[in-house]
Amino acid sequence: MTTLVWFRNDLRISDHPALAEAARRGPVVPVFVLDDKDPWPPGGASKWWLHHSLTALKAGLGGLILRRGDAREIIIELAEETKAGAVYWNRAYEPHSVARDTAIKAALGEAGMQARSFKANVLHEPWELETGAGGPFKVYTPFWRAAKTRAVEPPLSAPELQMTVPAGIGDNLEDWALLPSGPGWAAGWREHWTPGEAGAQARLAAFLQEDLKGYGTLRDRPDLPNVSRLSPHLHFGEISPRQIWAQTRFAADQDASLEKDAQKFLGEVGWREFSTHLLFHFPTLPDQNWRPTFDAFPWRDNPAALAAWQKGRTGYPMVDAGLRELWHTGSMHNRVRMVAASFLIKHLRLHWKHGEMWFWDTLLDADLANNAAGWQWVAGSGADAAPYFRIFNPVTQGRKFDPEGAYVRRWCPELTSLPTEFIHAPFDAPAEVLAAAGVVLGETYPEPLVEHGAARAAALKGYEAVKASAAG
DNA sequence: TTTTGAGTTGTTCGA
DNA sequence: GTCGAACAACTCAAA
Numbered sequence: 001m002t003t004l005v006w007f008r009n010d011l012r013i014s015d016h017p018a019l020a021e022a023a024r025r026g027p028v029v030p031v032f033v034l035d036d037k038d039p040w041p042p043g044g045a046s047k048w049w050l051h052h053s054l055t056a057l058k059a060g061l062g063g064l065i066l067r068r069g070d071a072r073e074i075i076i077e078l079a080e081e082t083k084a085g086a087v088y089w090n091r092a093y094e095p096h097s098v099a100r101d102t103a104i105k106a107a108l109g110e111a112g113m114q115a116r117s118f119k120a121n122v123l124h125e126p127w128e129l130e131t132g133a134g135g136p137f138k139v140y141t142p143f144w145r146a147a148k149t150r151a152v153e154p155p156l157s158a159p160e161l162q163m164t165v166p167a168g169i170g171d172n173l174e175d176w177a178l179l180p181s182g183p184g185w186a187a188g189w190r191e192h193w194t195p196g197e198a199g200a201q202a203r204l205a206a207f208l209q210e211d212l213k214g215y216g217t218l219r220d221r222p223d224l225p226n227v228s229r230l231s232p233h234l235h236f237g238e239i240s241p242r243q244i245w246a247q248t249r250f251a252a253d254q255d256a257s258l259e260k261d262a263q264k265f266l267g268e269v270g271w272r273e274f275s276t277h278l279l280f281h282f283p284t285l286p287d288q289n290w291r292p293t294f295d296a297f298p299w300r301d302n303p304a305a306l307a308a309w310q311k312g313r314t315g316y317p318m319v320d321a322g323l324r325e326l327w328h329t330g331s332m333h334n335r336v337r338m339v340a341a342s343f344l345i346k347h348l349r350l351h352w353k354h355g356e357m358w359f360w361d362t363l364l365d366a367d368l369a370n371n372a373a374g375w376q377w378v379a380g381s382g383a384d385a386a387p388y389f390r391i392f393n394p395v396t397q398g399r400k401f402d403p404e405g406a407y408v409r410r411w412c413p414e415l416t417s418l419p420t421e422f423i424h425a426p427f428d429a430p431a432e433v434l435a436a437a438g439v440v441l442g443e444t445y446p447e448p449l450v451e452h453g454a455a456r457a458a459a460l461k462g463y464e465a466v467k468a469s470a471a472g
Numbered sequence: 473t474t475t476t477g478a479g480t481t482g483t484t485c486g487a
Numbered sequence: 488g489t490c491g492a493a494c495a496a497c498t499c500a501a502a
Contacts, residue, residue, distance in 0.1 A: 131500060131501080132500065132501055132502090133499095133500075133501085137499090137500085138499060138500090139478090139479065139498080139499055139500070140479090142478095142479095142499080142500055142501080220481075334481090335481075342482095377480090377481095383499095384479075384480085384499090386480085386481080386482080387494080387495075387496095388495090389482085389483085389493095389494050390483075391482075392483085393482080393483060393484090396482085396483075397482090456483085460494090467496090470496095470497085
């Protein structure tokens with residue numbers, strides 16, 4: 001029997017349970033739908049990745065039907081057009097996806113077609129893990145403790161496929177215009193990234209071989225390569241968490257000295273699982289403070305400050321380097337994300353949603369659950385979030401995690417000649433040091449947007465309203 | 473049901 | 488320079 005396989009954020013062929021089960025039954029009709037009804041449609045950077053990932057998937061499969069519109073209508077129509085007796089897909093967990101897929105499953109059933117969804121994009125379903133009292137977890141550590149004790153299914157290999165791709169019923173990818181229209185923005189991304197399943201597998205292999213050792217501590221260093229850089233691949237499902245789990249476990253079992261680093265790395269996969277768990281159980285996570293008391297925080301409205309932050313012109317090199325890295329590469333090192341996010345929320349007192357939206361548009365790995373959970377974590381308004389009084393000092397963070405200033409010099413080249421002593425705080429450098437380095441504050445590099453001590457005090461004062469709201 | 477221990481990633485201050 | 492305490496209680500998870 002012919003089965004329609006609906007690809008979504010699972011743009012791979014191996015460890016793809018929906019595809020594997022469909023292939024076992026007979027001919028497969030593969031389809032990808034760009035869903036116009038998605039309240040969080042892919043941002044600019046994500047669209048670039050999607051274009052290349054779909055190209056890779058289509059080549060790997062030997063064909064792929066592309067359709068754009070309301071997925072609820074398109075899937076039913078296509079199933080009828082292609083005379084498929086069944087529609088299979090792998091589950092997604094965003095609120096919109098859950099509602100849409102539930103409706104489609106019901107509609108297919110009414111139309112006499114089989115609809116089946118599969119677990120593919122998480123280690124454990126959000127409803128498979130619950131506390132002793134029977135609810136969702138709200139704290140990471142017990143969540144991950146519970147997750148780790150459950151068995152993880154071994155990944156599936158790529159199936160033998162009998163493909164059926166009718167001509168003339170799909171769109172041309174080029175017509176979707178997913179690539180940025182203006183010159184420049186995505187120009188350098190190909191040097192940094194290889195979208196597609198092969199690129200994802202190569203990235204994991206290289207990471208495990210070269211950079212897992214020392215990951216536990218070196219992952220905090222934006223000037224060093226010891227991070228996996230798998231997040232966009234994971235978001236688009238070019239690689240599955242089960243594959244990452246299995247290969248990382250294998251590497252650590254081969255070499256016991258890697259065990260601690262492997263645990264730390266898998267713990268990061270655990271954060272992805274935790275964010276998915278939270279979004280599934282708390283669907284307003286991307287839109288509202290998870291702790292309603294934070295509604296009382298006196299956010300400022302300051303478009304000029306927001307624009308300066310977005311452009312990487314805050315006057316704090318660690319923050320500016322991060323935002324410029326984001327613009328130029330479509331990504332930002334995890335440590336710097338925290339520093340940059342803390343700066344927006346606490347130093348500038350701009351609502352975390354501004355940051356969430358900017359990241360959504362500019363990050364190649366933009367993921368609704370991770371993005372929302374991350375921003376609310378920094379703001380202090382989220383589940384298991386950082387306490388409000390934890391305000392990152394961008395200078396201290398820079399000196400601690402970019403000790404030679406190599407990361408800042410890479411992304412803020414106008415500061416290159418500053419001595420390392422002042423690379424994270426040019427505003428503290430004596431006039432003759434600035435002159436010798438060719439730095440003119442306010443001209444070649446911005447004056448600091450705010451003074452750290454005063455901004456910190458203002459943020460703490462702002463949180464008094466949150467405390468008062470909690471008490472009242 | 474009550475109690476108890478614990479909780480990703482920090483900064484500042486003062487001894 | 489180094490170290491511990493304060494920051495602020497609060498919520499969660501499990502015994």
